[in-house]
Amino acid sequence: MDTMRERFTAVASRLLDEDPRLAVVLAVISSDRFREAAKAHPDRVIDVGIREQLLVSAAGGLALAGMRPIVHTFASFLVERPFEQVKLDLGHQGVGAVLVSAGGSYDIAAGGRTHQAPGDVALLDTLEGWTVHVPGHPDEAEALLRHAAADGDRRVYVRLSEHANREPLPVTPGSFQVVREGRAGVVLAVGPMLDAAREATEGLEVTVLYATTVRPFDGEGLRAAVGRSGTADVVLVEPYLAGTSAPFVDEALVDLEHRVLGIGTAREELRRYGTWAEHVAAHGLDANGLRGRISAFLR
Secondary structure (H helix, E strand, C coil): CCCCCHHHHHHHHHHHHCCCEEEECCCCCHHHHHHHHHCCCCECCCCCEHHHHHHHHHHHHHCCCCCCEEEEEEHHHHCCCCCHHHHHHHHHHCCCCEEEEEECCCCHHCCHHHCCCCCCHHHHHCCCCEECCCCCCCCCCHHHHHHHHHHCCCCEECCCCCCCCCCCCCCCCCCCCCEEECCCEEEEEHHHHHHHHHHCCCCCCEEEHHHHHHHHCCCHHHHHHHHCCCCCCCEEEEEEECCHHHHHHHHHHHCCCCEEEEECCCCCCCCCCCCCHHHHHHHCCCCHHCCCHHHHCCC
């Protein structure tokens, strides 16, 4: 199976052939993967060098000129380092772009803290008008990328990762998907956390929801799942900072007595290297870690 990042570069290159309004903006990262696309479209594959603030500012300028920029680098360099430009050159100017990250919370574990961005979605939550997609499989990443590229002039963040589920599910952007129904609570698994969440809840009488779009948050879908389960106990399993979506759960269930357990990466920095899979386990995001926490909460 190819990775989400490999699928992204292949699909984005094809999209450049299909839509003359699209442009890809890079800051060195993945430029080798767009070499052929740059030969075919030298005016629409733009590498600004190691200048992440300029990366986003250039996207804002392209959008003001009527283009639909697809902007790509590692998450820490796409959301965190140029956050002021994300806020001003896109949001304040009222223009859209498709930000496509790689690396996520822990993929590039050997790169250390500079290459980890567990707070990226929480940071975007401080701004208005962002759609956030978190695919769990390369097929889902392709579907969400194509949707984002064609999504008018909206501001869209597509969060890619090495961490992936074994099989894709059909994607309906903006809607949570019911994977399993039960009456002891609701587990909402985001993107690549689905496989571990399903394994962790095997034999437990819980509803499992799957989210590939987390903003806007599908409050109606969550309420419907809570209504069917009869229990307003909700467990969030997210591949980024624990509890990032908890305020949106509270808002969706504001008139109901409910409990929320947010599971994700810890705020405490994991000061070790290793592989992304080892970081998943160290954060308690593998099936064994999830099962203990979910079972204790639902008891």
